[in-house]
Amino acid sequence: MSQIYIIGHKNPDTDSIASAYTYAALKQQLNPENRYIPARCGNVNNQTKYIFQRVNAPLPQLLKDVYPKTRDVMTENVITVKENDPVADVFHHVERSGIRVMPVVDDERRLKGMIGSPELLRLFIQEVLDQRPKYTFMADHIAEVIKGSVIHKGVESEFKAAIMVGAMPMEQTSERLESAGPEETLLVVGKRRDVIEFAISRNVPAIIITGKKPSEVTDIDFSRFKGWVYLSNLDSAETIRRVILASPTHSVMTTDVAPMTTEDYLEDAQIKVMQNELRALPVVEGETLVGIITRSNLVNKHKTKLILMDHNEPSQAVDGIENAEVLEIVDHHRLGAVKTAAPVTYYAKPVGSTCTLVYQLYTAAGKTPDKEIAMLLMGGILSDTVILKSPTTTDEDKKALTELSAIADVDFMEYGLDIFKATDNLSARTPENIVNTDFKAYSEFGVNVGVGQVEVVTLGDLDEVSPSLINELERQKTLQHLDWAMLLVTDIIKEESVLLCTPFEHAEKKLLYRELSPGCFFLPGILSRKKQLLPEILRILEELN
Numbered sequence: 001m002s003q004i005y006i007i008g009h010k011n012p013d014t015d016s017i018a019s020a021y022t023y024a025a026l027k028q029q030l031n032p033e034n035r036y037i038p039a040r041c042g043n044v045n046n047q048t049k050y051i052f053q054r055v056n057a058p059l060p061q062l063l064k065d066v067y068p069k070t071r072d073v074m075t076e077n078v079i080t081v082k083e084n085d086p087v088a089d090v091f092h093h094v095e096r097s098g099i100r101v102m103p104v105v106d107d108e109r110r111l112k113g114m115i116g117s118p119e120l121l122r123l124f125i126q127e128v129l130d131q132r133p134k135y136t137f138m139a140d141h142i143a144e145v146i147k148g149s150v151i152h153k154g155v156e157s158e159f160k161a162a163i164m165v166g167a168m169p170m171e172q173t174s175e176r177l178e179s180a181g182p183e184e185t186l187l188v189v190g191k192r193r194d195v196i197e198f199a200i201s202r203n204v205p206a207i208i209i210t211g212k213k214p215s216e217v218t219d220i221d222f223s224r225f226k227g228w229v230y231l232s233n234l235d236s237a238e239t240i241r242r243v244i245l246a247s248p249t250h251s252v253m254t255t256d257v258a259p260m261t262t263e264d265y266l267e268d269a270q271i272k273v274m275q276n277e278l279r280a281l282p283v284v285e286g287e288t289l290v291g292i293i294t295r296s297n298l299v300n301k302h303k304t305k306l307i308l309m310d311h312n313e314p315s316q317a318v319d320g321i322e323n324a325e326v327l328e329i330v331d332h333h334r335l336g337a338v339k340t341a342a343p344v345t346y347y348a349k350p351v352g353s354t355c356t357l358v359y360q361l362y363t364a365a366g367k368t369p370d371k372e373i374a375m376l377l378m379g380g381i382l383s384d385t386v387i388l389k390s391p392t393t394t395d396e397d398k399k400a401l402t403e404l405s406a407i408a409d410v411d412f413m414e415y416g417l418d419i420f421k422a423t424d425n426l427s428a429r430t431p432e433n434i435v436n437t438d439f440k441a442y443s444e445f446g447v448n449v450g451v452g453q454v455e456v457v458t459l460g461d462l463d464e465v466s467p468s469l470i471n472e473l474e475r476q477k478t479l480q481h482l483d484w485a486m487l488l489v490t491d492i493i494k495e496e497s498v499l500l501c502t503p504f505e506h507a508e509k510k511l512l513y514r515e516l517s518p519g520c521f522f523l524p525g526i527l528s529r530k531k532q533l534l535p536e537i538l539r540i541l542e543e544l545n
Contacts, residue, residue: 002305004327007039007063007318009311013438014048016310018380019354020060022373023309023330026362039063041318045437050422051379055372065319066304070269071262073302074283074291080105081249083112086141087123088245090115103282103289104253110287113253116278123244123252132162132180135244136251139228145246146232146239151214154228159205161186163240166195174198188236191216200225208243210236259284260293270298310354312337315441330357333530352390352397355380359400374408379419386455386492387416392531420457420492427461431472435487441480444538445545450480451537453488453529459498462489466500470519473502488529497523510540
């Protein structure tokens with residue numbers, strides 16, 4: 001199953017958000033083998049929130065960028081071992097699955113450490129000068145690992161001990177046991193009563209008797225012994241080899257692990273994986289293990305699959321678009337398309353709203369949108385055409401709105417007024433919010449221009465906030481490396497606008513609009529940035545070139 005994000009432009013407006021959501025719903029119906037996820041690459045305005053809340057629909061997922069992340073390539077169904085599992089279980093996983101590294105977790109799947117070839121090697125090759133290597137044992141695991149049985153239960157459930165074989169004469173065995181420290185020695189021995197009784201008297205933590213049946217050791221008194229006694233079905237050499245594997249995983253694993261999160265960038269993950277001794281790292285959400293990333297995961301370069309809505313220019317696209325695979329574009333703007341490595345499906349028309357195009361795609365596919373989808377499509381069309389007042393409005397927009405209105409059983413004129421009433425007055429919003437709500441950058445004739453637009457039901461409070469708006473335009477000009485930044489403030493009731501802009505030598509003098517004050521121009525009859533303002537800006541830039 002492919003995961004495909006359907007996403008609009010930066011600083012998304014209602015048309016961008018609504019078209020992404022509704023087109024994702026259509027694509028999911030047509031291609032259920034894929035997963036289509038509506039997304040956005042910016043915060044939504046109050047108008048958009050109102051439309052989605054009215055139909056009780058969730059806003060599209062926020063996707064800040066599409067640079068490859070750990071979650072895109074990690075192995076999710078990862079084999080794990082519990083922290084108290086015997087090391088024998090680790091070897092079983094290695095043998096059956098061929099994996100070389102495993103996360104270690106507790107019963108709640110919280111990450112505790114990692115275990116792999118280096119840790120297993122260190123278990124068997126312990127360089128302890130002049131001393132026997134000591135191992136941690138969990139008493140309950142020993143019988144299982146040596147394929148034997150418990151004939152006497154001890155007190156300690158976990159203990160640390162060296163391994164000693166009682167094969168020498170009694171005198172030498174007792175000397176060796178005393179010198180080794182009997183309280184930290186696991187004794188492997190045949191049925192040698194003298195050795196076993198001596199070990200009992202010295203409180204060794206465990207005795208493994210080899211080569212005997214349970215009935216053959218009933219004459220030995222273990223009643224006061226505090227250690228464990230096992231019978232092994234294996235010979236002494238095989239018993240010793242296997243008993244080491246009864247060590248609990250937590251005694252061997254490494255805890256020196258800096259896990260990745262699902263949102264870490266793949267570029268960072270690649271560096272950390274290659275620097276890690278295990279050549280693998282666990283992936284967590286909080287403390288919970290959700291996957292693992294290894295060198296094998298990093299072999300194939302991941303590209304996030306995208307469908308672009310309501311834009312086609314790289315400057316307006318989600319960050320990381322150059323690393324993504326664009327599959328489709330649905331748009332109603334001028335052509336300034338992103339470069340793609342392969343042909344894409346491109347559906348574009350000079351209509352007033354991308355939501356009009358999405359409705360046409362529903363119709364072409366023989367699908368009728370439900371009431372929720374119809375309301376969202378209407379919201380996008382009404383917003384982008386300013387309730388059909390914008391000069392960008394076409395007969396196709398009107399037809400779509402009429403048909404959607406019938407499906408939703410809603411008067412679109414009343415709905416449109418409700419939508420615009422949901423937009424806050426200028427004085428109730430921050431300058432940053434106003435400028436960035438619908439701000440688009442263009443690069444033409446060697447000049448970088450940013451043009452924002454905000455639609456209101458009155459310009460009455462513009463004089464109060466215009467100085468702060470111009471200051472914010474100056475800030476955005478610096479942040480986005482622009483030559484000229486401007487904001488079109490549109491009164492949808494009176495069908496007129498005011499243009500605020502930063503100083504740009506010679507360009508402002510060529511504007512055809514009446515200047516009200518420095519950086520402030522009156523635009524009667526102007527409602528559309530795309531069809532009315534942008535052509536004028538491009539004319540001026542061409543003349544200056």
